[in-house]
Amino acid sequence: MSDQQTPNGTPDPRDHSQFSLLKSRRFAPFFFTQFLGAFNDNVYKNSLMAMITFGLLSSTMDLSLMNNLGAMLFILPFFLFSALAGQLSDKYEKSYLIRRIKLLEIVIMVLGACAFYFSATAGLMCLLFLMGTQSAFFGPVKYSIIPQHLDNHELVGGNALVEMGTFLAILTGTLIASVIATREDGVMWVSAVIISVSCLGYLVSRQIPSAPAANPTQKVRFNPITETWRTLGYARQTKSIFLAVLAISWFWFLGAAYLTQIYGFAKDFLGGDQSVVMVLLATFSIGIALGSLLCERLSGHKVELGLVPLGSIGLTIFGIDLFLQDLPAVSNELINAGEFLSSPWNLRIVFDFLMIGVFGGFYIVPLYAMVQARSEPQHRSQVIAAINIMNALFMVASAITGIIVLGVLDLSIPQFFMILAILNALVSIYIYRTIPEFAMRFIIWVLTHTMYRVNHINLHKIPDEGACVLVCNHVSFVDALLIGGACRRPVRFVTFKPIYNMPVLNFIFRTAKAIPIDSKKADPEGYEKAFERIAEELRAGEVVCIFPEGKLTTTGEIDEFKNGISRILDETPVPVIPMALRGLWGSFFSHKDRPALTRLPQRFWSKIDMVVGDTVPAEDASPGYLKEKVAELRGDKQ
Known part of the structure; x- marks a missing residue:
């Protein structure tokens, strides 16, 4: 995904490289x-x-x-x-x-x-x-x-640098x-x-x-048992945060298992000396550092939970590949790093450790950022303390698991790696089924990083806090997904009910708390409930996005903006942010030449623009005026 830009083509100062933080x-x-x-x-x-x-x-x-x-x-x-x-x-x-x-x-x-x-x-x-x-x-x-x-x-970016720095x-x-x-x-x-x-x-x-005290009135008590339970209680207050805490601790379970077994794996199964151990340790650490640094680029400078499932998939795939390796015959004389790296087969093992580290970085950085962003400031440190407690518990459990698998069950280290990969898949499935937001964000992330290259222009004009309404032209079935994947804040989309009910999209819209709406004639009760929901979300300070045309364009041109936006602003006067999508007309999800979704995709990695305009006060936001603003932003590029 390309960097966000301002009208003169320079990057938005908020989208600086994470390395600038080091200055x-x-x-x-x-x-x-x-x-x-x-x-x-x-x-x-x-x-x-x-x-x-x-x-x-x-x-x-x-x-x-x-x-x-x-x-x-x-x-x-x-x-x-x-x-x-x-x-x-x-x-x-x-x-x-x-x-x-x-x-x-x-x-x-x-x-x-x-x-x-x-x-x-x-x-x-x-x-x-x-x-x-x-x-x-x-x-x-x-x-x-x-x-x-x-x-x-x-x-x-900050968490990525911390994780990189820690492992280096x-x-x-x-x-x-x-x-x-x-x-x-x-x-x-x-x-x-x-x-x-x-x-x-x-x-x-x-x-x-x-860094001022978040809760100066906090009572300090030292009782390891009761206070540990109380501290874990702060993490348990919000289900998504507690699942993130468990997911972070699971990563440390895996990391401790891999790091502990590297020594025996290198000597007994690769025939390597201490220098080979150092190669594998270095590769694993560099992989985590690299994956952590890539997070900022792949996440578009926001907490992108879609990277967490991607990370867990990679951890499982490359963990299984370690088990599937054709390991060399081990001689009595141990080989050094140079001899080890001279074999093409061993390079595959090195690559597996590198990728386990990279995908581990994808997995861990967004989770830490999520916990920091969503924890109550006055108890944030105690939630972090809960992570430390759980990390320690999971690392002890990792050691016990290793003893049971390798000692009691007498399985080999490669077999242990296979068990870890399978367990990781099962744990991931449980987490993503329990908190569907992870899977929803993953689907959006994959879409916006395979079929499209999205160029963001003036995305910073969407305010960081406070209620507002986004209005945009409606070109394809995935317009909402592209906007939701780009915005740094959660967006409540007002979605045409037949689109809301489509397979896969329905899962995404439900998870994102979208607001389904149909015509007043087709569903009068649902129509009124939709406007009630919109008003509730705006009063709560949320971002609501509507497509005032009410339907996908069939000509590529912007249709008339309906009066629904006027009713919304009459009930809840909030600023309106016009925006436009360019380059989606003719894609698989648009109605160009034939109905959408009725032919095989012809375009992959195609470039589209998402342009955000200046804020329009509620009193000036008539349907006709907003259509003019959106048309100006779109220009001639459909």
Whole structure:
């Protein structure tokens, strides 16, 4: 979908690239603060495990048990402190909280450096608990500060950058740890890195602008059981938000499973050494970063839930393909990354991990943006805290599932990947059946990204808030879908009842809360109810779109505008936004030469324009005047 434009052909300033946020003080200090924190966590954790693995730190405990204990110590604080963290984030100014959390990180890293120096393995393991505590307190602030500093049309881009930064920080932290931890002077290097990065993170955090408390009267209570249940209750208040929370946590279930099994998959089924593990980890992380960044482009700078089903489809397809791979015969001698990548068959495995990451980005970014946009501001941090609690729970469940499938059932890792792909499909079907909005947005997104290339001109003239009526020429059966797919706000379409009742379209219109209408003669009761619904929606501050011609054009020209618009404005005087569709005449869904839908589609990826005009006050919005305005916007291009 092309960039929105203004009349002189320049992009609307609201449709800037997401990377421009990295130059803005509203976002850049926060982004680099969270990036450095995630990087430091992974340098510490992976350095600790590398030193234990290669005997640089002594321990009487089995290595596998150490790994599991470390994971437990890091995750436990999310259960204990997330509810408290959400309360504090709602009650206090957020940049202040971030600076205090970063000071705690400095203390933890100084203690970690001392523990590394004295080879205090037990102390290093206990510090994982403190690191988890710090992360538990940072999480609610991290995601709830974004909508305070960014506009709605920047939410997707901001979340995309955060997800990209998080996974690149995990990757680079892991790589740096693998390089410095096993050096002869590794303790010195690790200590220097974790202390200096924590100090740098604190200095950067001081540049984060103020984010006022969302709910200063919030009572702070510390009771891990009752407050955790109360926090989850905030997420459960809105069904769509709670389903989004579960969907986000399901992604972390999948991610934890893939990341945990990469090591065994690379060694036992690909015959690869540690460098092959790094290739797969890098590919997966880069895939998520790439998918996250593509979200803004594919979503048109709005929260596009249609990408979520697309992401889940990709996760299932490429998860199954990992199982279907013809794996090489494994020899006693492990191969390195260069040898691994020299085989064309192995490139398919790398591609699968890349695409699992890309589609994971499509899946996760819109969900986070949706939760931020739809949560009540005074409880937003506690909803984010609920996500952290559920993420931790699902990651524990992921580990238990892996133990059962690989240990108890004695299945292979490729078979486990197949099970994950099937489970993902089942979970996705449940979510999309429960919340049809996801499937509806997916259908619209596919239509507007396959059959058409939609050029938006002056889309920013549709106000971001407040009631208004959109009036547009009516060319095809998919006019409403194209408009609904472009607008950043939900639109209530007044739809001719026979079109409303068409298969597939009926599902979309019902889900989008469209208002069916027929002629007064054909359905007098339904006619009156439609106008009552229109007035209700406008009084509620919604956007209502009507096609004043009352029917699809059969000539390509704009027909007479009916008086229904006058009745709407007499009952509820609101601004009117004229708009026009250009280039749809002659498409599969129009009546050119023969009735619509009666021949095979002849045009794919055809370019159409959606042009929005200046606001017309209610008192000036007569049917004749509005027709003139729409005709001017359409011009000669049908």
